[in-house]
Amino acid sequence: MLSRRIIPCLDVRDGQVVKGVRFRDHVVMGEIVELALRYRDEGADELVFYDITASPEGRSVDRAWVERVAREIDIPFCVAGGIRSTEDARAVLHAGADKISVNSPALERPQLIDELAAAFGVQCVVVGIDSLRDADGEWRVRQYTGDPSRTQALARRTLDWVSEAQQRGAGEIVLNCMGSDGVRQGYDLEQLAAVRAICQVPLIASGGAGAPEHFRDAFAQADVDGALAASVFHSGAIAIPTLKQWLAEQGAVIRCQERSAAPGAH
Amino acid sequence: MSVVLVDAGGTNIGSVRYALQRLGVDAALTSDAAAIRAADKVILPGVGAAAPGMARLRELGLVDLMRSLTQPVLGVCLGMQLLCERSEEGDVDCLGVVPASVRRFVEQPGLRVPHMGWNRLQRQREHALLAGLGEQDWAYFVHSYAVPHGDYALATTNYGGEFAAVIARNNFHGMQFHPERSAKVGARLLKNFLEL
Numbered sequence: 246m247l248s249r250r251i252i253p254c255l256d257v258r259d260g261q262v263v264k265g266v267r268f269r270d271h272v273v274m275g276e277i278v279e280l281a282l283r284y285r286d287e288g289a290d291e292l293v294f295y296d297i298t299a300s301p302e303g304r305s306v307d308r309a310w311v312e313r314v315a316r317e318i319d320i321p322f323c324v325a326g327g328i329r330s331t332e333d334a335r336a337v338l339h340a341g342a343d344k345i346s347v348n349s350p351a352l353e354r355p356q357l358i359d360e361l362a363a364a365f366g367v368q369c370v371v372v373g374i375d376s377l378r379d380a381d382g383e384w385r386v387r388q389y390t391g392d393p394s395r396t397q398a399l400a401r402r403t404l405d406w407v408s409e410a411q412q413r414g415a416g417e418i419v420l421n422c423m424g425s426d427g428v429r430q431g432y433d434l435e436q437l438a439a440v441r442a443i444c445q446v447p448l449i450a451s452g453g454a455g456a457p458e459h460f461r462d463a464f465a466q467a468d469v470d471g472a473l474a475a476s477v478f479h480s481g482a483i484a485i486p487t488l489k490q491w492l493a494e495q496g497a498v499i500r501c502q503e504r505s506a507a508p509g510a511h
Numbered sequence: 512m513s514v515v516l517v518d519a520g521g522t523n524i525g526s527v528r529y530a531l532q533r534l535g536v537d538a539a540l541t542s543d544a545a546a547i548r549a550a551d552k553v554i555l556p557g558v559g560a561a562a563p564g565m566a567r568l569r570e571l572g573l574v575d576l577m578r579s580l581t582q583p584v585l586g587v588c589l590g591m592q593l594l595c596e597r598s599e600e601g602d603v604d605c606l607g608v609v610p611a612s613v614r615r616f617v618e619q620p621g622l623r624v625p626h627m628g629w630n631r632l633q634r635q636r637e638h639a640l641l642a643g644l645g646e647q648d649w650a651y652f653v654h655s656y657a658v659p660h661g662d663y664a665l666a667t668t669n670y671g672g673e674f675a676a677v678i679a680r681n682n683f684h685g686m687q688f689h690p691e692r693s694a695k696v697g698a699r700l701l702k703n704f705l706e707l
Contacts, residue, residue, distance in 0.1 A: 248629045321692045341525045368625045368653040500629045500649045
């Protein structure tokens, strides 16, 4: 049985991991490789690094830290932020990332998804979607969410974009529900379930994790393949080994690894 | 011991190389026939599609060479699939050193393709490549095509049915998952290969 994945997300700015609330007011959480190693040792199934300022600033990911992570880390990791061409993606993948995630640039130019899938295979191509429910009850996509002054509401419905992204070659969807992000009240199960119903590729929940029950509910009720979280892991509010053990006891298929060796034993 | 990584254009070459470095082995990346022939161990990593992978080996003039190798060879992910006779992906003839035909996962309700994430390895046969592997150890997979279960399978994995996760035929070996991204389990299996 394929396990459900627990995925710490590390927002990267200027070579450090930061975390904001509702995408604002970022504070420094720590050094990239150090945090990555900590999560690996704790049993994270995968890591996602978002270079949160790359896309708004119109630059691509700094590949030096990608390579440092790849040298040290023996679990898969995905890199997002400012990848707007196959050349950008190739640099990141060749630096050692397993997957690349595109968000704003794919909204600017959806053909980018087709090009990435053709060049590297769908398994490398993650489409990140920032989504918020509007006053009319419809979920719609947001763009440039890394920079509050540039964040834009788009006319594009989230469900339409999920369908299109898959058709174009997305191998995985990360759905960040902005309404619940950073406030630790739980994932947006209604929205995740709606997307799950039309999503044939792996779906990762993002935004809102605050308690172990939230992970359980995302797996059990929205049938997501993985759950991504940042602040609860960075702050130590939820310890990954305890979380995974508890989820396994709740009946989720979870990779509970052998007792973790001392850091550096790898 | 000399280990070479065959540069068939896969994007995971760097990751495999780093994994070997963590095991204390500096593997050279090469597409040079003489260097490959002379190596103690040959690894064919691969991420991507079968047809471009084979096209690249053909371009480099390495198809017959790869088939004729007698030292331990390890194909990783697509590299394992290229060891087989044929792949449905692009309907292409592969190296043919393992008698199997690579097939796409058949879509069924709840079965998402690609098969992406951690899944269990089920030992099918005793083999030095599996030394130290637990009964139900986890490995990290990312693929849409798979090698069917057969007598060449040392370990299988279940995803909508059993498929071959670790294979061996003569000196040719394959791992469908990514040992370089499968934490301690992957490191152990890579180490086992280096010690064959």
